[in-house]
Amino acid sequence: MGNLNSELFAAIDSVADGANEHDLAVSVQELMRKYRGRVDPRDIVLASDTDVIAYAAYRLPATFAAARSAFETAAAAMPGFAPTTHLDVGGGMGASVWAASAAWPSLRSTTVLEQSAPAIKLGKRLARRSTDTAVQGSEWERFRLTGAVPDGPRVDLATMSYVLNELTPQVQEEVVRSLAERARTVVLLEPGTPEGYERIITARGHLIAEGMSVAAPCPHDGTCPITPGEDWCHFAERLNRSGIQRRLKFGTLGFEDEKYAFVAATSEPVERPASRVLRHPQKRKGLVSLRLCTTDGIEDRVVSKRQGETYRAARKTDWGDPWPPLEEADR
Numbered sequence: 635m636g637n638l639n640s641e642l643f644a645a646i647d648s649v650a651d652g653a654n655e656h657d658l659a660v661s662v663q664e665l666m667r668k669y670r671g672r673v674d675p676r677d678i679v680l681a682s683d684t685d686v687i688a689y690a691a692y693r694l695p696a697t698f699a700a701a702r703s704a705f706e707t708a709a710a711a712m713p714g715f716a717p718t719t720h721l722d723v724g725g726g727m728g729a730s731v732w733a734a735s736a737a738w739p740s741l742r743s744t745t746v747l748e749q750s751a752p753a754i755k756l757g758k759r760l761a762r763r764s765t766d767t768a769v770q771g772s773e774w775e776r777f778r779l780t781g782a783v784p785d786g787p788r789v790d791l792a793t794m795s796y797v798l799n800e801l802t803p804q805v806q807e808e809v810v811r812s813l814a815e816r817a818r819t820v821v822l823l824e825p826g827t828p829e830g831y832e833r834i835i836t837a838r839g840h841l842i843a844e845g846m847s848v849a850a851p852c853p854h855d856g857t858c859p860i861t862p863g864e865d866w867c868h869f870a871e872r873l874n875r876s877g878i879q880r881r882l883k884f885g886t887l888g889f890e891d892e893k894y895a896f897v898a899a900t901s902e903p904v905e906r907p908a909s910r911v912l913r914h915p916q917k918r919k920g921l922v923s924l925r926l927c928t929t930d931g932i933e934d935r936v937v938s939k940r941q942g943e944t945y946r947a948a949r950k951t952d953w954g955d956p957w958p959p960l961e962e963a964d965r
């Protein structure tokens with residue numbers, strides 16, 4: 635875990651330590667209930683100081699971990715991309731602000747648009763504890779999206795994590811299309827549910843229609859080979875739960891797996907892998923089965939021990955990785 639992770643988790647702990655744990659637990663239950671389904675776009679879910687501390691303690695570590703993982707996958711597909719300016723929309727308490735700086739240390743300035751005043755207050759408080767330039771100096775603007783993002787200078791990177799679910803389909807389209815105009819690269823994340831995937835795949839279509847290319851996770855700009863309703867493209871990131879996270883979620887496990895769907899699209903040059911691993915590889919004695927998204931659709935490939943180097947690479951491969959691994963492709 636890098637420096638930004640520990641700085642963020644220390645900042646969250648210090649804020650949560652000063653709050654009443656019973657009130658936080660009540661708020662967590664209410665937030666979990668609201669986020670379980672589709673959020674009413676008229677509702678401001680993060681309404682009070684207790685709500686935002688509760689979200690920071692039980693949810694932000696997971697949205698941060700998912701965003702960092704998605705951004706790192708996108709960064710690997712754009713090795714020449716070194717963004718300095720960043721716009722994060724629906725930033726909450728800044729999960730994607732911290733995650734983007736972890737994936738792209740070149741970032742120097744970040745602007746966050748967010749509708750909730752308590753979220754902005756806490757997001758700033760957490761960010762000021764970071765030693766990273768872009769995180770610490772992040773600018774927070776209170777703004778309620780009802781369509782396109784406001785006009786402003788073009789940015790290198792725009793991100794929106796776990797927000798589409800709180801917007802109407804029409805606003806989702808207007809925001810996404812406007813981000814494609816404002817930014818050189820756009821990364822969108824949603825929960826790794828069938829509905830989250832469907833919002834991402836719709837948004838992916840809007841980004842391509844605006845002239846962008848997909849950098850990740852897809853190895854192509856064509857139609858997604860997955861049939862909505864039958865399956866959904868998503869990934870998972872495992873994170874250790876802090877003590878407060880365990881207590882607030884009444885969980886006993888020391889870790890959780892955050893499932894997420896995402897798309898990164900860009901007008902920058904991309905180096906897409908030939909294919910991407912769509913499931914946990916099945917590793918049996920002498921065989922590894924990989925489910926792959928390729929330029930020709932979904933393919934199930936079995937790699938056997940007889941394939942030597944390729945087999946050893948397959949043993950090390952994880953869900954979400956490029957296939958073949960980049961070193962392997964270069965050989």
Ligand SMILES: C[S@@+](CC[C@H](N)C(=O)[O-])C[C@H]1O[C@@H](n2cnc3c(N)ncnc32)[C@H](O)[C@@H]1O
Pocket residue numbers: 678679680694697698723724725726727728729730747748749750753777778779780794795796797800801
């Ligand atoms: C589930 S939280 C995600 C926060 C953060 N991006 C993260 O990944 O942890 C959704 C955020 O979007 C914000 N949001 C929802 N609808 C919005 C709107 N119409 N305009 C601005 N912000 C909005 C909410 O206030 C909240 O902070």
